Amino acid sequence: MASKLGLIIKREYLAKVRNRSFIVMTILSPLLMVGMIVLIAYLAKINDEEIRVVSVLDESAFFQTEFHPSKNISYVHMDELTLEQAKDSTNSLEYYGLLYIPNKATVEETANSAYLFTKDNPNTAVTQELEGVFQKQLRQDRLQKLGVSSEQFSSIEKPFEINLSTFEGEKSIKGINEIKAIIGGGFGYAIMMFIIIYGGFVMRSVIEEKTSRIIEVIISSVKPFQLMLGKIIGNSLAGITQFSIWIVSASLLMLAVVLVFGVDVAALTSENGAVAPGPMGVSQLETMDGKMMIYAKEILDIPWGLLIVSFFIYFILGYLIYSSIYAAIGAAVDNETDTQQFIFPIILPLMLAIYVGFFSVFSNPHGPIAVGFSLFPLTSPIVMLMRLPGGIGEGGVPLWQFLLSIVLLIITFLGIVSLAAKIYRTGILMYGKKPTYKELIKWLRY
Amino acid sequence: MDHILVAKNVTKTYGNYTALSNISLQIPKNCIYGLLGPNGAGKTSFIRIINQITHQDSGEIFLNGEPLAQKHIASIGYLPEERGLYKSMKVGEQALYLAQLKGLSKNEAKTRLKYWFDRLNIGDWWDKKIQELSKGMAQKIQFIVTVLHEPKLLIFDEPFSGFDPINANIIKDEILQLKENGTSIIFSTHRMESVEELCEYIALIHKSEKILDGKLSDIKKAYKNNIFDVGLQVKSRTDNIMQSLEKQFNILSSNIEGLDHQLNFKVQLPSSHTGEILTELSKVGNVNRFDETIPSANDIFIQTVNSKDNGE
Numbered sequence: 198m199a200s201k202l203g204l205i206i207k208r209e210y211l212a213k214v215r216n217r218s219f220i221v222m223t224i225l226s227p228l229l230m231v232g233m234i235v236l237i238a239y240l241a242k243i244n245d246e247e248i249r250v251v252s253v254l255d256e257s258a259f260f261q262t263e264f265h266p267s268k269n270i271s272y273v274h275m276d277e278l279t280l281e282q283a284k285d286s287t288n289s290l291e292y293y294g295l296l297y298i299p300n301k302a303t304v305e306e307t308a309n310s311a312y313l314f315t316k317d318n319p320n321t322a323v324t325q326e327l328e329g330v331f332q333k334q335l336r337q338d339r340l341q342k343l344g345v346s347s348e349q350f351s352s353i354e355k356p357f358e359i360n361l362s363t364f365e366g367e368k369s370i371k372g373i374n375e376i377k378a379i380i381g382g383g384f385g386y387a388i389m390m391f392i393i394i395y396g397g398f399v400m401r402s403v404i405e406e407k408t409s410r411i412i413e414v415i416i417s418s419v420k421p422f423q424l425m426l427g428k429i430i431g432n433s434l435a436g437i438t439q440f441s442i443w444i445v446s447a448s449l450l451m452l453a454v455v456l457v458f459g460v461d462v463a464a465l466t467s468e469n470g471a472v473a474p475g476p477m478g479v480s481q482l483e484t485m486d487g488k489m490m491i492y493a494k495e496i497l498d499i500p501w502g503l504l505i506v507s508f509f510i511y512f513i514l515g516y517l518i519y520s521s522i523y524a525a526i527g528a529a530v531d532n533e534t535d536t537q538q539f540i541f542p543i544i545l546p547l548m549l550a551i552y553v554g555f556f557s558v559f560s561n562p563h564g565p566i567a568v569g570f571s572l573f574p575l576t577s578p579i580v581m582l583m584r585l586p587g588g589i590g591e592g593g594v595p596l597w598q599f600l601l602s603i604v605l606l607i608i609t610f611l612g613i614v615s616l617a618a619k620i621y622r623t624g625i626l627m628y629g630k631k632p633t634y635k636e637l638i639k640w641l642r643y
Numbered sequence: 644m645d646h647i648l649v650a651k652n653v654t655k656t657y658g659n660y661t662a663l664s665n666i667s668l669q670i671p672k673n674c675i676y677g678l679l680g681p682n683g684a685g686k687t688s689f690i691r692i693i694n695q696i697t698h699q700d701s702g703e704i705f706l707n708g709e710p711l712a713q714k715h716i717a718s719i720g721y722l723p724e725e726r727g728l729y730k731s732m733k734v735g736e737q738a739l740y741l742a743q744l745k746g747l748s749k750n751e752a753k754t755r756l757k758y759w760f761d762r763l764n765i766g767d768w769w770d771k772k773i774q775e776l777s778k779g780m781a782q783k784i785q786f787i788v789t790v791l792h793e794p795k796l797l798i799f800d801e802p803f804s805g806f807d808p809i810n811a812n813i814i815k816d817e818i819l820q821l822k823e824n825g826t827s828i829i830f831s832t833h834r835m836e837s838v839e840e841l842c843e844y845i846a847l848i849h850k851s852e853k854i855l856d857g858k859l860s861d862i863k864k865a866y867k868n869n870i871f872d873v874g875l876q877v878k879s880r881t882d883n884i885m886q887s888l889e890k891q892f893n894i895l896s897s898n899i900e901g902l903d904h905q906l907n908f909k910v911q912l913p914s915s916h917t918g919e920i921l922t923e924l925s926k927v928g929n930v931n932r933f934d935e936t937i938p939s940a941n942d943i944f945i946q947t948v949n950s951k952d953n954g955e
Contacts, residue, residue, distance in 0.1 A: 204743050212732065410727030414788070417694040417721040418744035626696070628725065639658055 201419050202427050209431025213398065214438060223439050227447035235454055249293035249323055254283040256300035257307045259338075263330050269322050284314060294319060296327065304338040377499060377586035378559045384508045385554055385579035387440075388515055389547045395436035395516070396523035396543075399429055400536065403527030403625070412625045421622040429520045499586045507585055507599075514606045515578030518613050519543060525617035528624030529632045529640075550576035558583040568598060574609035577602045616641060646705075647672045647796050647827035648693065653702035655688055662688035663699070664851045670829060670844070675822055677842030677859070678831040679944060685851040686831045687724065690798055693829075694721050707795065717746040720794035724801045724831075726785055728773045735769035738788050745792040752791065759787045763813070779810050786814055790821060797821060798829045803837060815841070835941035845940070849948050859940065866938045866946070869912040870895065874932030875924055877904050884927050892920060904928075909936070 213219055252273045253264055264272040273292065275283045280297055287295040294315035301307040308331045313319060337350050345353070403425075406412040415424055526539040550570060557566040562584045571581040571594070581602050587593035623640040624632070648670040655663040663685045670676045680686050691697045693704065695716065704711040706718070729737055735756065742752035760766045763783055773781055782805045790797060799818070803811045818841065822828055830842060838845065838859075846856035855862065877884050881899045885906055888894060897908035906928070912920060917933075924930050938946070 201744055204740065208740055212729070216731075405729075409730050410723075410725045411729055413691075413696070413723040413725055414721070414727075414741065414785075415744065416696050417719070417723070418716060418741070421696075626691070642658065 202423050202430075205419065205424060205427025206431040206434065209402065209428050210434050212402075213432055213435035219435070219439070223442050227443050227450055230443075230447055231450040231454055234451070249320070250290075251294050251296055251313075251323070251327075252283065252287045252290070252292050253296045253298070254278060254280065255296075255298045257298050258300075259304045259307055259334060260298055260330070263334055267326060270326055287314070288316075293323065304334060308335055376496065378554070378562065378583050380496075380499060381504070381558075381583035381586045382551075382554055384504065385582040386551065388508075388512050388578050388582070389551055391436060391440065391512070392516055392519045392547060393544065395432055396520045398432045398436070399520045400523040400527035401533065402428055402432060403524050403621070404530065404533060404536075407528070407531065407625060407628070416625070421625065422618045425521065425524050425618060425621050429517065429524060433516060433520065500588045503589060504582070504585055508582060510603060511578035511582055511606070514603075514610050518574070518606075518610050519547075521614045521617035521621075525620040525624065525637075528621040529627075529637060530624075531628060531631070535631055546575040547579070550579035554580050554583045562587055563594070572598065572602045572605060574602075574605045577606055645672045646670055647707060648829075649705045650689075651703045651705075653689070653692065653699045653704060655685075655692060655697065655699050661851050663692075666702070666848070666851075666853050668846055668853065668856060670827065672827050673822065673825055674843040675818070675828045675830050675841045677838045677845035677940075678829055678848065679833065679835075679838060679845055679940075680848035681833060681948060684848045686848055687800065688851075689848070690721070690723075690800060690829070690831060693796075693798065694719060717792060718795045720745075720789045720792065720797045722785065722789040722797075722799045722802055724804070728781055728784060730774040731772055733769070734771050734773065734776070734784055737773065738784060738791070741788040742791050747792050755791050755793075756787070759791065763787065763817075778805050779807055782806055783810065783814075786817070790817075794826070796827050796829065798831070800831045801834070802830070802832075803834070835939065835944055838940045842940075847944065847947055849951055854951050855943075855947050862943060863937050863940075866943050867935065869915050870936045871910050871912065871917070871920075872932065872934040872936055873906075873908055873910060873924070873930065875906040875908075875928045876931050877906060877928035879904065881906055888923075888927075891923060907932075 248266075248268075249270050250273055251270050252275045254275045255261060264274075266272060270293075275286065275295075278286070283295055283297070294313055296311065296313050298307060298311045301310060311331070313324065313327060333354075337347065340350055340353075341347070406415070419427075522543055526536055526543075529539070530536050553566060553570045553576070557564060557570070558580060561567060567580065567584060570576045571584055581594070581599070584594050585599075589596055589599055619641050620637055630636070646669045648668070650666055650668045653663055653666045654661070666685075666689060678686050678689070688697070692699050693706075693711070695711065695713065706715045709715075732740075738756050739749060739752050742756070743749060747755070757766075760769065765780070765783060768776065768780070768784070773784070776784070786802070789799075797818075802814060802818070806814060815837070818828060818830075830838075832838060842859055844857065845859050845862065847854050875884075881901055881904055885897060885899060885908075888906075888908070889897075893911045893913075895909040895911055897906065899906055910920065921930065921933070
């Protein structure tokens with residue numbers, strides 16, 4: 198018996214990995230993925246490097262020293278020109294725009310009558326930066342009228358960040374929950390992708406056996422359940438092979454790209470971080486280093502062992518549940534176009550898990566919704582993994598929830614597989630019928 | 644008599660639909676047993692139960708005297724009506740796989756496959772994919788993988804569909820050869836001409852019930868109605884002789900070839916005794932043909948099915 202299952206697994210595996218489109222996908226996907234990343238990095242770099250030149254015609258005395266070149270804008274001062282001349286030369290030099298500040302008595306008045314001339318509607322980043330300069334100056338001016346000196350003003354302006362700590366007294370930092378959830382979410386997302394891609398393989402393989410009419414020959418030699426199980430295992434092994442090749446080759450490619458082309462991938466991610474733009478003092482840099490240390494510590498503190506072990510547990514159980522449903526669907530239909538009505542209800546809980554995960558677990562990893570979905574067996578493989586980077590026990594997922602979700606998953610697995618096997622057993626011998634849900638329920642009783 | 648397969652009161656239902664109702668059959672060893680019936684009669688349901696693809700709701704099945712069990716799979720070979728092979732798999736690889744699923748070792752399977760491939764002259768197909776072969780060629784492979792593990796009981800469901808006449812003959816000869824070698828064969832079909840040629844025993848299933856079974860020759864005997872086909876050469880006056888014969892016997896149909904003085908007619912006698920009519924006929928002419936019309940399997944099939952339908 199066991200050797201027959203082995204034979205089936207081997208055949209399914211070889212049939213899959215020898216398939217031409219499978220080979221093409223295996224080779225092309227990492228290339229495409231790395232290509233995409235390189236392209237995005239490249240585009241982002243180009244975008245960053247575009248510095249807009251704004252010419253400044255400042256007839257007043259209030260803003261002379263306030264325009265410092267920044268990441269987005271560099272300034273060219275056009276003194277001693279009339280407005281018309283300045284406009285003409287800005288145009289002929291193809292600068293981004295002309296900032297005109299007329300000479301008025303007060304800062305307030307000056308600011309109110311200043312104009313930014315541009316060819317088209319100006320970029321928001323540019324206007325925001327310019328407005329920032331005016332605002333700062335206005336605030337300082339208004340405060341001075343209330344008797345605040347410029348020294349006092351600069352001490353007021355110092356940025357502030359709240360100190361964070363856990364109840365245990367460890368220093369905590371903002372964003373760590375999100376980082377943890379993203380790591381868990383990454384695992385969960387991998388499970389979802391795997392289920393959708395390789396569950397589909399299982400389904401197509403069942404349909405192929407039906408349309409080629411070999412199915413009855415096979416099940417006169419082995420039990421339908423053995424065939425179904427062999428098919429699921431064989432296809433998932435093919436999937437794991439493909440996934441491993443993807444990960445290894447994508448990492449190697451990425452490394453090669455970084456080494457050869459010097460694309461700064463890290464720059465990509467840090468750009469999106471919450472690092473405030475503008476000049477940073479030495480002290481700020483030091484706190485940044487401190488923060489990085491805490492981030493690194495927190496990431497190292499994530500219970501990686503637990504996470505990986507539970508990834509495999511949830512992955513195997515989740516995949517078995519879903520792929521046996523896929524197998525049952527494949528058995529129920531005659532061709533792939535008939536599968537649509539059945540596929541959607543499968544994908545729904547997976548999508549729900551991802552969305553609930555990202556919206557609810559991110560903000561509140563141990564709230565009622567997160568707990569509910571991490572116990573519900575069709576979503577738990579994904580949602581529980583998003584919660585697990587917080588660890589098990591105090592401050593993390595309570596042990597009973599973790600165990601309960603696995604127990605529920607196992608019970609569901611046994612239930613679904615036996616139901617799916619019944620549908621499969623009946624469905625594979627049915628030809629020419631477009632099944633309805635009612636029909637499928639009838640098959641369960643045969 | 645020794646039986647390869649005995650079914651006792653086998654019943655199978657699918658929801659409200661009864662596929663088999665109380666079927667009992669005895670299939671003798673080393674013969675070709677025709678399982679006949681119109682489409683949807685329940686033949687395939689019965690065969691699937693023998694192959695343990697599905698299970699009967701009630702009743703018992705014995706293979707070689709033992710209750711049917713999982714281990715018997717290796718001693719049954721099944722060629723389903725709905726059959727096919729993996730299209731993108733190579734012929735040799737596929738045949739090896741299917742043989743191993745039936746419990747043959749890889750080496751054993753290889754040796755036997757070589758033998759069969761040579762026997763059916765398809766040795767050079769080993770590395771071809773099924774999708775490169777014609778339908779008839781694929782059927783040959785299918786036949787080989789069915790018989791390869793030398794099962795004691797072979798079940799062929801419409802084995803000749805998909806074959807051209809020449810290859811159908813080759814397969815028919817192979818089936819007869821297998822029977823010679825001691826295999827018991829169940830042959831399911833609704834094509835009666837092959838039944839006449841091959842089957843020693845038949846069972847007729849109609850609307851999920853067995854309505855007839857036994858030795859084909861016995862059944863035919865039971866179904867003949869003493870109808871004889873007669874040719875009579877007379878000297879003269881064909882019309883008058885015909886008229887007088889019609890008075891004496893139950894003439895079913897007649898045709899007179901006046902120029903040749905030949906009378907041809909079908910007559911039904913009250914019993915199987917032919918002495919009286921032969922005496923009478925000899926008086927008026929020369930009997931040059933006197934055949935008992937034996938009903939064909941086809942006739943019996945149609946007759947029983949119709950009488951069953953009308954009688955109920």
